[in-house]
Amino acid sequence: MLKQAMKKIGFGLLLLLTAPQVFAEIRWNFPEPVTPMALDTLHVHNKFMLIVAVIFVVVLAIMIYSLIKHRKSAGHQAVVDKAPSTATEIFWTLIPFVILLVIDFVIMGIPAYHSVVMMEDTKNESDMMIKITGSQWRWQYEYIGNTDKGNQNGLVDAKGIKFTSTLSTPQDQVNGTVPPVDDPKSPYLLDVDNRLVLPVGAKVRILMTSTDVLHNWWVPQFGSSRVAVPGFIRETWVQVDKAGTYRGQCKELCGKGHGYMPVVVDALPKAEYAAWVDLKQKEITAQAAGADKEWSKDELIAQGKAVYDKNCAVCHQVSGAGLPPAFPALTGSKIATSPIFDASGKYLPDSHLDRVLNGIRVMPAWKALLNDTEIAAVITYERNALGNSVGDVLQPAQVKAARQ
Amino acid sequence: MSTTTVAHHDEHTDHPTGIMRWLTTTNHKDIGTMYLTFSLIMFLVGGSMILGIRAELFQPGLQLIKPDFFNQLIGVHALIMIFAALMPAATGFANWMLPLQIGAPDMALPRLNNWGFWLLPPSAILLTLPFTLALFGIGDGALATGWTFYPPLSIQGGIGVDFAIFAVHLLGISSVLGSINIIVTLFNMRAPGMTLMKMPMFAWGWLITAFLLIATIPVLAGAVTMLLTDRHFGTHFFDAAGGGDPIMFQHLFWFFGHPEVYILLLPVWGFIPQILQTFSRKPMYGYKAQVYSLWAIGAMSVVVWAHHFFTAGMPVPALLYFMYSTMAISLPLAVLFFCWIKTMWRGSMSFETPMLFTVGWIILFGIGGLTGLVLADVAADAQYHNSYFVVAHFHYTLFAGGIMGIMAGVYYWLPKMTGHMYNEKLGQLHFWLTAISFNLTFIPQFFLGLAGMPRRIPDYALQFAEFNMVSSISAFVLGLSQLIFVYNIISTVKGGQKATDQVWEGAEGLEWTLSSPPPYHSFTEQPIIK
Numbered sequence: 001m002l003k004q005a006m007k008k009i010g011f012g013l014l015l016l017l018t019a020p021q022v023f024a025e026i027r028w029n030f031p032e033p034v035t036p037m038a039l040d041t042l043h044v045h046n047k048f049m050l051i052v053a054v055i056f057v058v059v060l061a062i063m064i065y066s067l068i069k070h071r072k073s074a075g076h077q078a079v080v081d082k083a084p085s086t087a088t089e090i091f092w093t094l095i096p097f098v099i100l101l102v103i104d105f106v107i108m109g110i111p112a113y114h115s116v117v118m119m120e121d122t123k124n125e126s127d128m129m130i131k132i133t134g135s136q137w138r139w140q141y142e143y144i145g146n147t148d149k150g151n152q153n154g155l156v157d158a159k160g161i162k163f164t165s166t167l168s169t170p171q172d173q174v175n176g177t178v179p180p181v182d183d184p185k186s187p188y189l190l191d192v193d194n195r196l197v198l199p200v201g202a203k204v205r206i207l208m209t210s211t212d213v214l215h216n217w218w219v220p221q222f223g224s225s226r227v228a229v230p231g232f233i234r235e236t237w238v239q240v241d242k243a244g245t246y247r248g249q250c251k252e253l254c255g256k257g258h259g260y261m262p263v264v265v266d267a268l269p270k271a272e273y274a275a276w277v278d279l280k281q282k283e284i285t286a287q288a289a290g291a292d293k294e295w296s297k298d299e300l301i302a303q304g305k306a307v308y309d310k311n312c313a314v315c316h317q318v319s320g321a322g323l324p325p326a327f328p329a330l331t332g333s334k335i336a337t338s339p340i341f342d343a344s345g346k347y348l349p350d351s352h353l354d355r356v357l358n359g360i361r362v363m364p365a366w367k368a369l370l371n372d373t374e375i376a377a378v379i380t381y382e383r384n385a386l387g388n389s390v391g392d393v394l395q396p397a398q399v400k401a402a403r404q
Numbered sequence: 405m406s407t408t409t410v411a412h413h414d415e416h417t418d419h420p421t422g423i424m425r426w427l428t429t430t431n432h433k434d435i436g437t438m439y440l441t442f443s444l445i446m447f448l449v450g451g452s453m454i455l456g457i458r459a460e461l462f463q464p465g466l467q468l469i470k471p472d473f474f475n476q477l478i479g480v481h482a483l484i485m486i487f488a489a490l491m492p493a494a495t496g497f498a499n500w501m502l503p504l505q506i507g508a509p510d511m512a513l514p515r516l517n518n519w520g521f522w523l524l525p526p527s528a529i530l531l532t533l534p535f536t537l538a539l540f541g542i543g544d545g546a547l548a549t550g551w552t553f554y555p556p557l558s559i560q561g562g563i564g565v566d567f568a569i570f571a572v573h574l575l576g577i578s579s580v581l582g583s584i585n586i587i588v589t590l591f592n593m594r595a596p597g598m599t600l601m602k603m604p605m606f607a608w609g610w611l612i613t614a615f616l617l618i619a620t621i622p623v624l625a626g627a628v629t630m631l632l633t634d635r636h637f638g639t640h641f642f643d644a645a646g647g648g649d650p651i652m653f654q655h656l657f658w659f660f661g662h663p664e665v666y667i668l669l670l671p672v673w674g675f676i677p678q679i680l681q682t683f684s685r686k687p688m689y690g691y692k693a694q695v696y697s698l699w700a701i702g703a704m705s706v707v708v709w710a711h712h713f714f715t716a717g718m719p720v721p722a723l724l725y726f727m728y729s730t731m732a733i734s735l736p737l738a739v740l741f742f743c744w745i746k747t748m749w750r751g752s753m754s755f756e757t758p759m760l761f762t763v764g765w766i767i768l769f770g771i772g773g774l775t776g777l778v779l780a781d782v783a784a785d786a787q788y789h790n791s792y793f794v795v796a797h798f799h800y801t802l803f804a805g806g807i808m809g810i811m812a813g814v815y816y817w818l819p820k821m822t823g824h825m826y827n828e829k830l831g832q833l834h835f836w837l838t839a840i841s842f843n844l845t846f847i848p849q850f851f852l853g854l855a856g857m858p859r860r861i862p863d864y865a866l867q868f869a870e871f872n873m874v875s876s877i878s879a880f881v882l883g884l885s886q887l888i889f890v891y892n893i894i895s896t897v898k899g900g901q902k903a904t905d906q907v908w909e910g911a912e913g914l915e916w917t918l919s920s921p922p923p924y925h926s927f928t929e930q931p932i933i934k
Contacts, residue, residue: 027855027867030787037783045784052774060767063745067763070684071753078686078752100738104731108781112727115783120720174863176466182866188464190865213557214650216715216790220856225786227716229651230556231644234717251715251790251858253550255557256471259861326472326544326562362560 031221034242034267038223040115048108055103119224122235127155127202134208134215134228134250135364137257137314138166141196144207155202156274161281164369165192166310167260171318174260190247193310195264199273203239211368213255219248219263227252240267255362257314291372291396297380300393304381307374311366312382320386326362331387340379340394347402352379353394357402367403372396419924430514431924432499435521437821439496440814442524443489444890447807449532450484451883453477458879461872466863474862475548476564480531482551483568486668487575488528490802493810494671495520495582498610500821501675502586504915504922505604507595507931512588520581527574534564550860552657553628555642555650559635566635569628576621583614595914597933601695604913605688608695609674612702616663616670619706624660627653651716658709666705668802670698672809673740676762678913679816680744683759684751685910690743697736697743704733714785723782730780737773741766756908757831761812764839765804772800775850790860793853796846803842811838811889818893819907823921824900830892837885844878 029046033039070076084093127150133140145159168191172178180188198204208217210228218225219238226236240246248263268276309318315327322329330336340351347353356375359365366375376396383390419425429435457477460469469477499517503510511517531546538545543563547553558565590611594603603611631653633639640646642653677688688694710718710726718726744766753759775797779788788794811834819825848871853859857868864872903920918926 028851029854031856041783041787044781045778045787048778048781048784052778056770056774059741059745059770063748063763063766066745066749066751067753070749070751071755072685073754076750076752078684079750081686081689081746083690096738096742097735100735104734104777105728108777109728109731112781112783113724115781116720116723116727119783119786120723174466176863180465180866188866189863213560214554214716218858220787223783223787225715225789227651227713229644229649229717232649232651232717248856249858249861253475253554253557253860255560256475256548258475259471259858259863323472325541 030223033221033223034240034244034246035222035224035238036241037119037238038221040118041223044111044115047111051103051107119236122205122237125149125203126205126237127153128158128199129205129207130196130198131207131209132196132217132228133368134210134212134217134254134261135369136212136255136362137250137261138164138311138369139192139196139215139217139261139263140164140369141194147205150202153202155199155270156277158277158280160284161277163194163280165194165196165264167191167262168193168310169260171309171313187247189260190249190262190264192262192264195245195266197266197268197273197276198238198240200240200243200267200269203237206236206238208234208236212364214252215250215254215261216252217248217263218251219246219265221246222248222265225251240265243267243269260314287371287373291400294397295373295376295393295395297384297393300377300380301384303373304377304379305385307370307378308381311370312378315362320382320388330382333388336382336386336388337390340392341398352383353399353402357399372399372403375399428518430510430518432503432511432514432517433821433922433924435511435517436496436498436500438521439492439499439524442521442528443493443496443810444893446484446488446492446528448886448890449528450481450489451886453481453484455880455883457481458876460862461864462876463873464864464866464869469862471862472548473545475550475860476535476546478860479548479550479568480535480546483531483571484528485802486551486664487572488524488531490668490806490810491575491579492524494610494613494668495579497606497671497675497810497813497817498582498586501817501915502589502607502610503593504918504926505913506590506593506598506607507914507927507933508589508593509925509927509930511585512593513585516581516585520578520585523574523578523581527571527578530567530571530574534562534567537563552661553631553653554657555631555634555653558631559642566632569632572628573625576625579617580621583617586610586614587618595927595930595933601692602933604674605677605691605694606671606674608698609670609672612698613667613670616667616702616705620660620663620667623656627656627660630656651713654713654716655710658712659706661712662709663702663705665798665801666701668806669809670702672765672806672813673698675813675816676765676809677744677747679758679762679812680747681912682816682908682910683756683762684748684753686747686751687912688743689746689749690739693739694743697739700736701733704729704736708733711780711785713789714782715789727780727782731777734773734777741770741773754909756815757826757828757835758812758816760832760835761808761815764835765808765812768800768804768808768839768842772797772802772805775800788853790858791853792849792857792859795859796849796853799846799849803846808838808842814889814893816908817915818896819903820915820918820920820922822897822900823903823919824896825903826892826896826900830888834885834888834892837888838882841878841881841885845875845882848872848875848878 030042033042084090126147128146129144131142131144142162143158146155146157169189173180208226208228210230212230215228216225222238224236224238226234244267246265250258250261316322316330320330335352335355340347340353342348356379357367373396376394376399379394383392420428456469534543534546537543546564547561547568549558549561590607630641634641640648642648642650681688708726708730711730779785779797815831852868852871857864905919906916907920
């Protein structure tokens with residue numbers, strides 16, 4: 001154990017000393033800003049850091065001079081201080097106080113005032129609105145639609161598009177069973193299945209809420225960060241001025257998956273954005289049709305496994321063994337093996353479907369996060385895999401009916 | 405000042421010996437010793453927890469600690485360091501030194517004092533018991549919400565949260581009792597002739613701390629009780645579905661939490677000038693200015709709380725108010741810095757371990773203070789908030805500004821308390837190792853925060869790997885260096901070169917007029933201050 005640790009440390013030091021390309025990645029300041037707010041924040045930060053660095057160096061220099069000159073071993077005799085008494089002396093003593101007053105409330109205070117006003121102005125001149133909902137441990141994005149200004153600017157309206165965005169790093173890497181893979185296309189812990197897509201140059205008003213605990217939606221290159229509070233709407237805005245992919249993370253401790261709910265945003269030029277909106281809207285139509293058709297058991301199990309691994313395995317584990325007592329096992333669980341519907345075809349309270357749709361305590365209410373097909377598939381999967389073999393099939397149409 | 409009056413019947417005091425002495429004692433020196441010992445033990449416990457965290461963060465990927473256990477360790481580390489290491493250390497010094505410094509025979513309320521201490525071990529057990537219970541399959545471990553208890557996460561949590569709530573209640577009662585005792589002692593038991601404006605600075609620091617504790621601990625107790633009833637008795641203080649608001653908890657918590665920072669620091673600001681004047685061989689500069697600044701900081705500390713959660717959403721006027729009021733604290737703090745440096749200026753300095761720690765303390769706490777000034781800016785705070793930048797900032801204020809200050813105090817007063825000189829070479833080695841490894845641990849964390857690494861994550865993206873590795877290695881050096889401290893204390897208690905009564909050439913004040921160690925009962929006749 002110790003030997004292994006020593007090996008790791010030794011290897012680490014070696015890596016530090018021998019690999020100059022490693023240093024090339026190191027950042028000493030904020031990442032490149034791509035929104036007006038991030039740019040402003042960077043300026044504010046640089047200016048303030050410079051000011052405090054100057055204060056620090058000047059004070060430190062005075063102190064070090066004293067530490068060297070006024071030593072007993074250098075033969076310095078202590079002098080007797082007297083309090084400033086004459087007007088001139090008091091004036092000079094007050095100088096540092098006044099300098100600090102000016103730094104605090106003029107040099108730092110005035111730009112800070114303008115930044116705050118700009119940060120909080122979410123409504124004026126906005127082109128479109130989206131709603132971001134945080135849940136343990138994923139983000140849900142919903143396009144509310146364009147404002148009048150957005151329509152005037154010829155922005156294609158993405159109203160109605162809605163999807164969930166979940167960590168896409170493979171579970172075995174996340175669990176630590178295999179070491180993290182350095183993949184620039186899908187960076188470790190910073191990639192998701194469905195990215196938020198925003199048009200370049202549009203001011204996007206963001207409404208934010210949560211379904212369970214506090215979360216914080218943060219992309220460092222956007223300079224905006226806001227807590228998602230369950231039961232309340234909070235607001236912020238972004239205007240991405242440069243096309244590209246931007247990554248961030250949840251920044252408010254939200255449970256054991258806190259480190260595993262990244263934010264990934266694709267900022268696309270207007271034409272590409274329009275194409276994406278078109279594609280997404282077609283998908284929605286296809287999905288609505290999928291919910292009405294009859295699915296085979298194998299189809300459902302195949303899709304269910306994908307849904308399960310992405311959403312459920314974090315707590316209930318890939319094998320279905322769970323992490324008792326907080327996260328019960330699904331293998332052999334009473335809920336996952338007892339009937340879903342009563343004789344009249346209504347779903348039973350505390351049945352498998354009830355638990356997945358509505359959640360309980362730490363278990364999220366998935367009706368807000370998954371569509372009918374996904375819920376039908378994952379329930380069918382859980383009942384016919386993970387060591388269970390109930391044998392029944394839940395159809396998307398039944399889930400759709402249960403929602404009403 | 406005046407002469408000592410040491411009663412000679414002290415040689416055969418009638419206190420029990422052995423273990424019963426420590427269990428039943430109401431003597432301020434014994435209780436002070438117990439506080440300090442408890443603090444040192446909990447410092448090592450809290451430190452080991454964070455070394456577990458740093459080992460996990462040594463490189464990307466999950467190796468040693470599962471995420472839920474990770475979350476438990478960070479929260480309990482903070483609670484232990486704040487409530488069970490730093491606060492008891494300051495109270496220990498208060499018990500030991502305040503009666504000696506003001507020429508009183510003991511604390512005013514000795515039995516209350518005893519009770520105040522004996523509430524601490526049970527609360528430490530409450531904090532850490534859930535870890536053990538989880539091993540036996542009871543509950544799912546300690547609180548996993550961070551030390552701030554934010555709902556709704558804390559409402560979702562397991563029994564660890566309840567344990568922590570009761571631990572905080574006990575710790576709070578202990579602090580309030582200690583504060584009452586200190587206020588009563590300082591107001592009633594000063595030696596004749598010692599007016600308030602002649603009180604030693606350490607007494608001033610503690611007097612303001614005590615008032616802050618009495619003002620804010622009940623608010624914390626109320627907030628966590630509301631949390632408890634939300635968890636178990638169907639109330640909805642912090643649940644929007646029942647008309648409550650999760651953010652209200654943050655307001656209540658930080659109404660306590662921000663003054664708490666000054667509660668931890670004010671006692672240190674009290675004795676730091678005393679150490680400075682001793683080793684500069686020159687009276688402290690600007691006694692009155694320092695006292696007024698301490699009062700100003702104490703008063704301002706209760707009206708700036710919301711800067712801890714700017715990103716939670718607030719109206720613009722509230723953001724501006726909390727930003728400007730926070731910046732305003734830099735003014736009295738700057739006066740203190742000015743006075744500290746002016747005390748050294750044109751003195752006749754020597755650099756024994758307490759002075760080394762004090763000088764290092766001024767520089768490092770200065771970094772903590774200046775980064776705090778930058779953090780007050782609402783716009784930039786959106787980036788810093790809950791990133792490693794903040795982690796680095798508050799370790800500069802609480803490890804450098806708090807714990808390194810306490811260490812200066814330990815080296816300063818240990819010869820007085822034990823009657824022996826500590827090993828100076830080991831003390832200096834301890835200082836240099838601590839100062840260097842501390843900086844190498846936390847400077848990388850400033851850059852991690854700027855690069856965008858959030859705090860409280862068990863695993864991180866590959867771009868953060870290098871700084872984390874440096875930080876982890878340094879953290880282990882920092883942790884191991886503290887063993888030198890422990891060894892030095894133990895060997896000083898056991899024996900060593902005899903200390904003189906004055907101990908330090910430049911030391912002035914009533915405590916230095918007594919023998920080293922002072923008699924079990926001191927100042928049974930109060931000295932007269934001219």
